Amino acid sequence: MQIIIPLFDRFAPLDAVGPYQVLVHLPGATVTFAAEHRGGVSDSAGTFTLQAQASFADVPHPDVIVVPGGFGEAAQRRPGPLLDWLLEADKTSTWTTSVCTGALILARAGLLAGREATSNWQALEDLERLGAKVLRERYVFDGKYVTAAGVSAGIDMALALAARIAGDDVAMAIQLGIEYDPRPPFTAGSPETAPAHLVAAARAASRFAEARA
């Protein structure tokens, strides 16, 4: 089973690495990072550079696709190498999935039209405008399309996907292996539970970033 995680300039590391660390333990699976060209791809801070070991041309027919998000996502919603590859690869994939704003790339490719889906809490209006039926869930399955909420939600989504692919025992063994028994020191991980002034500040920062884009 070939699992491809496409990378692009200014992707969010944990969006890609959370699912990687889960899916790399699936029996019989190989997880490969791919990009327009082989070589290093960096995050928005410029301090995280991950090697793409394949070009998109090398991997036209993966079984599973996991599209991450990140600040660089907006540029990927325009026609270009990632959208071209995704549209073709999706025709033969068994599962097409996303983490965080990766859902906007899937939606822009037309893959989520009329489908239930989710994304980062700050991206849900955009996702709806792009034609998806938005749910406020940690992850959403609709047919072969699976979308996760923001950044860290890719871990939860990948465990659920591992269970669909290989059964609950395999998924639970992976969860035990990565000791995923989360105990965040605060309950600030969603706009419903975070202090209101922090939610407002995050929304303002997001509008500022959009205005500059």
Add this chain to the structure above:
Amino acid sequence: MQIIIPLFDRFAPLDAVGPYQVLVHLPGATVTFAAEHRGGVSDSAGTFTLQAQASFADVPHPDVIVVPGGFGEAAQRRPGPLLDWLLEADKTSTWTTSVCTGALILARAGLLAGREATSNWQALEDLERLGAKVLRERYVFDGKYVTAAGVSAGIDMALALAARIAGDDVAMAIQLGIEYDPRPPFTAGSPETAPAHLVAAARAASRFAEARA
């Protein structure tokens, strides 16, 4: 503030990237991956290659050290570049921390002697033999030393560390930014909650890996 995450052959990606994705958002901080030499460093699967942008010689006095674990950890418990660097860097660090079996490297350097600490649930006996007072917690603070449980626990630890460094509001804003509102599909993330046959299988696999090492 300089934060260094040292890499070594066959490190576990999420051990390093969980804390990275939290700490990279700390105001005024720069997070840099370092290794014996600059260049790519790979995980045990060989499919994840992260760029070390600094050599150990480049970063002798970081403010914060985050040592990951992984299958390659056993080789790092022997005298060599990582232990040499760690011993010197720790003399001037504000925080010296680890994720998963990274605690065994700290302990082997003598930094956890008589201190409260934790590690991957399968590494706690080794950690005790190396002189630490072992606690079964998600993460443990003892003075400037902070140790986290297995793999994914680095996210929880890094949020707690961010709060100590920059205050609760900053840590909670980061948690909201990475939408860390975990909802694993199973409760199999610890040996106390996972099905007994999966815990037994994990222990057996670990003994087999040790026998081959």
